[in-house]
Amino acid sequence: MTTRSALISGASIAGPVLAFLLSAAGWDVSVVERAERLRTGGYPVDIRGSAVDVVRRMGLHDQLVARRYRHVPVQLLAPRGRRLCTLDYGDLLNDPASGDVELTRGALSEVLYQASGDRVAYVFGDSVASLTQTAAGVDVTFDRGRPRTFDVVIGADGIHSTVRRLAFGEESRFVRHLGLYAAIWDLPAGMFAPGTGFLYSHAGRTAIVEHPAGEPTARAFLAAVHPAPGTVNRYDTDEVLDTLRGAFAEDRWRTNDIIDTLPRVDDLYFDTVSQVRMDRWSSGRVALVGDAAYAPSFLSGQGTSIAIAGAYVLAGELIRHDRPEPAFAAYERTLRAYVEKNQNLALRTGSTVISRTSGQLLRRNIKLCLVPWLQRLGLAHLLQSHVRSAATDLSLPDHDLPAVRA
Numbered sequence: 001m002t003t004r005s006a007l008i009s010g011a012s013i014a015g016p017v018l019a020f021l022l023s024a025a026g027w028d029v030s031v032v033e034r035a036e037r038l039r040t041g042g043y044p045v046d047i048r049g050s051a052v053d054v055v056r057r058m059g060l061h062d063q064l065v066a067r068r069y070r071h072v073p074v075q076l077l078a079p080r081g082r083r084l085c086t087l088d089y090g091d092l093l094n095d096p097a098s099g100d101v102e103l104t105r106g107a108l109s110e111v112l113y114q115a116s117g118d119r120v121a122y123v124f125g126d127s128v129a130s131l132t133q134t135a136a137g138v139d140v141t142f143d144r145g146r147p148r149t150f151d152v153v154i155g156a157d158g159i160h161s162t163v164r165r166l167a168f169g170e171e172s173r174f175v176r177h178l179g180l181y182a183a184i185w186d187l188p189a190g191m192f193a194p195g196t197g198f199l200y201s202h203a204g205r206t207a208i209v210e211h212p213a214g215e216p217t218a219r220a221f222l223a224a225v226h227p228a229p230g231t232v233n234r235y236d237t238d239e240v241l242d243t244l245r246g247a248f249a250e251d252r253w254r255t256n257d258i259i260d261t262l263p264r265v266d267d268l269y270f271d272t273v274s275q276v277r278m279d280r281w282s283s284g285r286v287a288l289v290g291d292a293a294y295a296p297s298f299l300s301g302q303g304t305s306i307a308i309a310g311a312y313v314l315a316g317e318l319i320r321h322d323r324p325e326p327a328f329a330a331y332e333r334t335l336r337a338y339v340e341k342n343q344n345l346a347l348r349t350g351s352t353v354i355s356r357t358s359g360q361l362l363r364r365n366i367k368l369c370l371v372p373w374l375q376r377l378g379l380a381h382l383l384q385s386h387v388r389s390a391a392t393d394l395s396l397p398d399h400d401l402p403a404v405r406a
């Protein structure tokens, strides 16, 4: 039997999971990543519910648990900077007994990359430039590399997917902005003491800083409402700086000192908070997975988990079917309801991270300050029951995935 080949665009989360599984089944897999090296930035993300079963089946659960993120106690600050209460997120959002794991996005990406690296050809610093589908395959040209032909091409290249643009059309048709920008980066050493954390919010903007003991630096997460999401050039540091300075101009806390560190940042994540909604995730021999197809936004807390589960289902169907089209159709049938349920989590009004009005902010602060009491009473899980219900709403198919092990 001839070896089947796949090109995957994007080496973050969905891409390496798919690469791992297809290569374990004997496929010839190449991954092209636009960044010059593996991107290791990002805040903690969650592997929860059905995605836990996937990483268990991949044999990676123990490694991921070993790199589990340890939250520090976080001081919840009022708009004038006064401490309201101290939050111990701990396992608030997850259920470790079910195997849920929270770890930084970078740590997760590293584990996935290393697990698949010796049987997958990773190419950094390049991008797909054109796709031409024929009966025999997809002819691909690259910005830098030589042209090649693959049986299938999969876009795992995030909200601004190049594969999606080439195969499905302009981004504006699929990306729905939720009215916010978010920025995440590592702060210079010494700026915040190890073991400290802060959550400082006004209506329409939030700054979170955490410096876990044992990590070299603190990490900042800023999110703010913006009147015209999608209009800021993400690659222009001056525009990003102006946007953040404008949004946080009247803060009374240390937000402006934090923003001043941005020009020296190595791996900044700055983007709109957006969802991707599409009627179809495939076109001929080309399909999308993860944020490229169905980004739910960080407000759902489920982006990483649905990317992992989606890559698993897609791999299983590609391996099981001889032709890509029926495989892609089965992938959509299995996944769509689960994906939409998780995307809808982000549309609830009561976000913990950001409140859009003063009334919402007040309610959010009261709720957060009640959390330690709920934890003591063993009732904290009630706060997240809707997330758990969505996170577990996928029965993973077993068919034809080989005994995959890292």
Ligand SMILES: Cc1cc2nc3c(=O)[nH]c(=O)nc-3n(C[C@H](O)[C@H](O)[C@H](O)COP(=O)(O)OP(=O)(O)OC[C@H]3O[C@@H](n4cnc5c(N)ncnc54)[C@H](O)[C@@H]3O)c2cc1C
Residues within 6 Å of the ligand: 009, 010, 011, 012, 013, 014, 015, 032, 033, 034, 035, 039, 040, 041, 042, 043, 044, 045, 105, 126, 127, 128, 156, 157, 158, 159, 160, 161, 162, 163, 184, 267, 268, 269, 289, 290, 291, 292, 297, 298, 303, 304, 307
């Ligand atoms: C640096 C970074 C930090 C993040 N931080 C957070 C966070 O703190 N919290 C959170 O909830 N989510 C974060 N995310 C998003 C989160 O990783 C995703 O929502 C989720 O895990 C789904 O992953 P994905 O693999 O589908 O897409 P993504 O994680 O968005 O990965 C897409 C990958 O494709 C690459 N890429 C883009 N265009 C091209 C191209 N033309 N050719 C080749 N490669 C391309 C990108 O560099 C990236 O590596 C971050 C993403 C990145 C890239």
